[in-house]
Amino acid sequence: MLLEGLQLPLTTPFYPDGRLNLRKLEHNVAAYSKTPVAGLAVLSQHGEASMLSDEETLQVLQTAIEAATAEKVMLAGASRHSVLGTLAVADHAAKLGYDAVLAGQPSFLKLRNRAHGTKELLTYFHAIADRSAIPVVLSSDAVQGGPLPAEVVIELAGHPRIIGLIDGESTSD
Secondary structure (H helix, E strand, O other): OOOOOOEEEOOOOEOOOOOEOHHHHHHHHHHHOOOOOOEEEEOOOOOOHHHOOHHHHHHHHHHHHHHOOOOOEEEEEOOOOOHHHHHHHHHHHHHHOOOEEEEEOOHHHHHOOHHHHHHHHHHHHHHHHHHOOOOEEEEEEOOOOEOOOHHHHHHHOOOOOEEEEEEEOOOOO
C-alpha cells in the first residue's frame, strides 16, 4: 500500500453534555468523502481518542468507515499505552476494513532517558508492527509522547509492515 495525497485528520464531535455525536461524525465523514482528499485519519492525535472509552472508540471507528466512500484510504488511530491494547484496536479496525492503523508513542516513554527509551520504543513499535493485522503508520506527536527520536524512525523505516510516519510536531505557541 502506498500512501499518497492528503490524509485528513478528523475531529470527533460531541454533544454539549460530553456524549459522542455519532450522527455528526457520520455527516462529516460523508461530506469529507466528497472532497479530493486521499484519505481520512480517524482517531488520530487530533481526534480526541484519549477522551473515549474502549466502547466509544469502536463506535467511532465503525461509524466513520460505514460513512466513508470506498475509494478513500482509511486510517484508524489505535494508540494505547500497551501493545495488547493497541493490537486489540488494530484487529477491530482490520475487521471493519481499515487500510492501516496509526500507532503513537506512549506518553510514559518520553520520560525515560534517551538510550533506555530508544530500546523500549523500538520494542513497542516492533511488537505492534509484527503482530498488526494491517499496516502501521507511526504517529509522532510533540504533545502526547514527544517527537520520535531520529534513530528510532531510521530503525523502524526498514520494517516491512510500517508504511509511513505522520509528524505531528506542534507549531502553535
